[in-house]
Each structure stands twice: as C-alpha cells, then as structure tokens.
Amino acid sequence: MNHRYEQLAHKLSACGQEHLLQFYDTLSAPDRSRLLEQIERLDLPAIAGLAQQAHAGASDAGTITPIESCEAEALEERERERLTQRGLELLGAGKVAAFVVAGGQGSRLGHEGPKGTYDIGLPSGKTLFQLQAERLLRLSQSVGKTIPWYIMTSGDNHDETVRFFAVNGNFGYEPDQLFFFRQHSMPSLDEAGRIMLSAPGEIGLAASGNGDAFASLKQSGGLADMRRRGIEWVFYYNVDNALIRIAEPLFVGAAAHFGNPIATKVAQKAYPEEKVGILCLRDGRPAVVEYTEVPQSLQYETDDSGRLKYGLGNLSIHLFRLDFIEAHADAGLAYHAAHKKIRTVDERGNAIVPEQPNGYKFERFIFDLFPLAERMTVWSIRREEEFAPVKNKEGTDSPATARRLLLDQHRAWLLRAGADPQLLAERDIEIPPLVSGDGEGLTPETVKSLLE
Numbered sequence: 001m002n003h004r005y006e007q008l009a010h011k012l013s014a015c016g017q018e019h020l021l022q023f024y025d026t027l028s029a030p031d032r033s034r035l036l037e038q039i040e041r042l043d044l045p046a047i048a049g050l051a052q053q054a055h056a057g058a059s060d061a062g063t064i065t066p067i068e069s070c071e072a073e074a075l076e077e078r079e080r081e082r083l084t085q086r087g088l089e090l091l092g093a094g095k096v097a098a099f100v101v102a103g104g105q106g107s108r109l110g111h112e113g114p115k116g117t118y119d120i121g122l123p124s125g126k127t128l129f130q131l132q133a134e135r136l137l138r139l140s141q142s143v144g145k146t147i148p149w150y151i152m153t154s155g156d157n158h159d160e161t162v163r164f165f166a167v168n169g170n171f172g173y174e175p176d177q178l179f180f181f182r183q184h185s186m187p188s189l190d191e192a193g194r195i196m197l198s199a200p201g202e203i204g205l206a207a208s209g210n211g212d213a214f215a216s217l218k219q220s221g222g223l224a225d226m227r228r229r230g231i232e233w234v235f236y237y238n239v240d241n242a243l244i245r246i247a248e249p250l251f252v253g254a255a256a257h258f259g260n261p262i263a264t265k266v267a268q269k270a271y272p273e274e275k276v277g278i279l280c281l282r283d284g285r286p287a288v289v290e291y292t293e294v295p296q297s298l299q300y301e302t303d304d305s306g307r308l309k310y311g312l313g314n315l316s317i318h319l320f321r322l323d324f325i326e327a328h329a330d331a332g333l334a335y336h337a338a339h340k341k342i343r344t345v346d347e348r349g350n351a352i353v354p355e356q357p358n359g360y361k362f363e364r365f366i367f368d369l370f371p372l373a374e375r376m377t378v379w380s381i382r383r384e385e386e387f388a389p390v391k392n393k394e395g396t397d398s399p400a401t402a403r404r405l406l407l408d409q410h411r412a413w414l415l416r417a418g419a420d421p422q423l424l425a426e427r428d429i430e431i432p433p434l435v436s437g438d439g440e441g442l443t444p445e446t447v448k449s450l451l452e
C-alpha cells in the first residue's frame with residue numbers, strides 16, 4: 001500500500017470512518033485513486049460533529065417573535081416612483097446582479113434534468129430558464145445595461161445546464177454576462193454517524209443546500225468577478241418560481257433606500273401548512289424558521305384580529321449587499337439534517353435501495369445568513385403577482401397552478417391595457433417577456449397584435 005493510502009487510512013480510523021476503505025483491495029486502479037481523492041476532499045472535523053447534531057433535531061430554537069414588514073401596496077404613488085427610479089438608476093449603472101440557485105434536484109417534481117430546463121406547459125413551451133433569460137433581457141434593454149447573471153448549479157447538473165444554455169444560443173444572453181458555477185456537496189451519514197458509500201469505491205455526495213451559495217460563488221471566482229464589475233446588490237432567487245420578477249426596480253430602490261445588508265420579499269401564507277419558511281425574529285434578529293422545522297404552536301398561532309401571527313412566508317426572493325456577502329461568504333453556517341432514504345451498499349458491497357429512511361443528508365440554508373444582519377428590509381408583496389413555485393408534479397405548487405397564475409396575470413395586464421374582455425373570455429394569451437416583462441409597454445397596437 002502506498003504512502004497516500006496509509007496516511008488517509010490513519011486519518012479515517014482516528015475519526016471512526018475507516019470503513020470507507022473496506023473495499024479498497026477489490027477496486028481497479030482508477031477507482032482506487034478516485035476514492036482516495038474523494039476522501040482527501042472530505043472535511044472530516046466538520047463531519048464529526050454532524051451525527052450528534054442530526055440526532056438532536058432542529059438546531060437553534062431561540063425565542064421567536066414576529067417581525068415588522070413594509071407593505072409595498074401601501075406606498076404613495078410619489079414614493080413608489082421615487083424608489084423605482086432609484087432602482088432603475090442602480091440597474092442602469094450596472095450595480096445589480098441576478099443570482100439564481102439552480103443546484104437542487106427537483107425530485108418532488110419528478111423531472112430528470114435540471115429544474116430550469118422544465119417546461120411548465122405554457123402555450124409558448126418556454127422553460128423556466130428561458131422565461132428568466134427573457135425577463136432579464138427585457139429589463140436590461142430598458143435600463144440600457146445587461147444585467148450579469150450568476151447561475152449556481154450542482155455537480156450533478158452542471159454540464160447539462162451549461163449545455164442547455166449553449167444549444168439554445170444562451171437565449172440571447174451575451175456569454176460574458178453569464179457566470180455558471182458549481183455548488184459544494186456533502187456526504188450523507190448513516191444512523192451511526194458513518195459516512196455512506198454509494199458504491200464500493202465511491203462516497204455518495206449530495207448537494208449541500210443553497211446556504212453554501214456564496215461560499216461556492218467565492219471559491220469559483222464569481223465573487224471577485226462581481227467586485228470587478230462594480231456590483232453593489234445581488235438579487236437572489238429560486239430557479240422554480242415561474243412568476244419571478246428578477247431585480248424588480250422598485251425592490252432594488254427600496255433596498256438601497258433603507259440600506260440594510262439584506263432585503264427580502266415576503267407574502268402572507270396562503271394557509272398555515274403551506275410549505276414556505278416563516279420570516280420572524282429569533283432572539284431579536286431577523287431569521288427564517290423553515291417549514292420542515294416549524295413547531296405546531298407557531299404554525300397556527302393567531303393574533304387578536306385572527307390573522308396568523310407568523311404569516312409572513314419566505315419566497316426566497318432576496319437582495320444582498322455585496323459587502324455583506326463578502327464579509328460572510330465563509331460564515332460556516334450550521335447544517336440542517338434530513339432523515340432520508342439513501343442508496344448505499346451492504347457489508348459485502350451489494351447495493352441497498354432502502355424502503356425506510358436509513359441516514360441523514362445535510363444542507364445549509366441561505367436564510368441562516370439573516371441573523372448576521374442586524375436589520376433587514378422586509379418587503380411585503382402580493383403573492384399572485386410574483387410567486388408561483390413549481391415543486392410538485394400535481395396539485396398545489398405544480399406546473400398547472402404556476403401556469404394558471406402566469407396566464408391570469410397576463411390576462412390582467414391585457415385588460416388593464418384596454419383589451420376587450422370578450423376577446424379574452426375563453427382564451428389564454430401569453431405575453432412574451434420581451435414584449436412586456438412586467439405589464440409595462442402594452443400599447444393598443446401590441447395588444448391588438450397579441451390578440452390576433
């Protein structure tokens with residue numbers, strides 16, 4: 001056995017992970033060297049504490065209290081215009097970047113490829129990525145400056161994502177305004193805290209959650225790229241929101257006006273069990289309690305007027321100030337453990353496809369950065385205008401619900417622009433983002449041509 005092997009074997013046995021080499025003798029030379037490489041990249045000290053944490057359940061409980069929000073709808077017209085203007089100026093000066101987290105797997109949706117390549121069944125057949133690209137291009141055209149777009153992928157879907165953009169001509173985006181980068185990954189642990197093998201010569205690695213987004217951005221050189229371009233604000237969003245208003249100027253202007261390190265959009269939860277995190281204060285600092293970890297008492301609690309006391313849903317639409325990201329990219333956030341069915345191998349190296357959860361996956365959540373900001377701008381919006389998550393194959397938060405929301409929005413825009421309601425009564429008209437990104441610019445002529 002070589003020196004490299006000896007060294008790693010020693011390290012592993014010091015932390016109870018020596019089983020990772022149990023099939024080493026049976027492996028081919030390339031498999032051996034790949035496995036050793038995987039082991040070298042493990043952060044063993046960090047992993048050591050995780051097993052205990054998984055058994056202890058949800059991390060940091062703290063004292064939860066409601067947080068105040070600003071109602072975007074309640075703004076006076078003059079104020080709205082002033083803030084919008086400020087946002088447009090920042091966008092036009094190239095100080096805002098778009099940042100999509102697209103490393104997730106879309107397993108609930110049952111879609112094999114990257115989630116952004118999903119077609120939600122609109123008349124145009126546009127995928128989520130194409131809708132986003134066109135909205136960004138429209139906004140770029142209107143401010144006279146292309147908004148740089150950072151796209152976080154995972155080891156599993158990186159190549160496919162980049163290829164998808166390439167074969168589609170980047171949807172018209174200039175290549176030097178696109179920045180693809182891979183997120184980090186994490187091994188899974190079995191019930192005894194042992195790192196799980198996915199095959200005799202391979203450690204199973206899974207995407208480590210969107211909370212590693214800025215650390216991965218930094219490691220890829222993306223953060224330095226932002227600084228070089230003079231970016232001041234980073235607009236963060238989920239790949240699966242079909243109604244996302246990327247870098248909406250009013251929101252950008254409001255974030256800049258208040259000047260807090262983070263601004264976030266929230267909307268009232270549709271029902272108490274809705275699968276969205278809850279924005280609140282934890283020990284007096286901004287925080288999100290994720291829907292998978294929220295105590296029942298909090299979920300159903302109402303105030304004097306009968307409204308949910310913790311009803312501000314996290315839409316995963318945030319603006320981060322670049323200096324805040326730079327200061328905290330490597331914050332080393334705590335991991336959240338999820339008990340899952342994880343494919344692995346038995347003592348003899350045979351594949352196991354478990355029917356019950358048999359181990360833990362670990363993810364960091366981006367909103368765990370919130371408590372590091374003393375104050376946040378909490379911007380409350382109307383959900384039907386900008387939140388249509390595509391999570392499940394059918395039922396709630398599905399392609400069908402997202403499609404309905406988008407087409408209803410476009411109908412409302414057309415009616416507002418003077419379209420004849422009778423012509424719209426039995427038809428769905430989809431407005432290409434390059435014609436109108438946000439309901440703006442619909443002249444009688446464009447309305448007429450859309451209805452033809």
Ligand SMILES: CC(=O)N[C@H]1[C@@H](OP(=O)(O)OP(=O)(O)OC[C@H]2O[C@@H](n3ccc(=O)[nH]c3=O)[C@H](O)[C@@H]2O)O[C@H](CO)[C@@H](O)[C@@H]1O
Pocket residue numbers: 101102103104105115152154183207208209210237238239240275276277278288290291313314315316363364365366389391
């Ligand atoms: C942890 C988190 O963000 N939770 C939020 C997420 O929940 P939700 O459970 O929907 O989170 P998902 O697992 O879908 O991930 C959200 C986004 O992060 C991306 N992703 C996820 C894991 C990963 O390792 N890498 C990666 O890039 C996904 O591609 C997706 O774009 O969106 C909801 C709104 O729709 C919010 O109310 C939840 O509070």
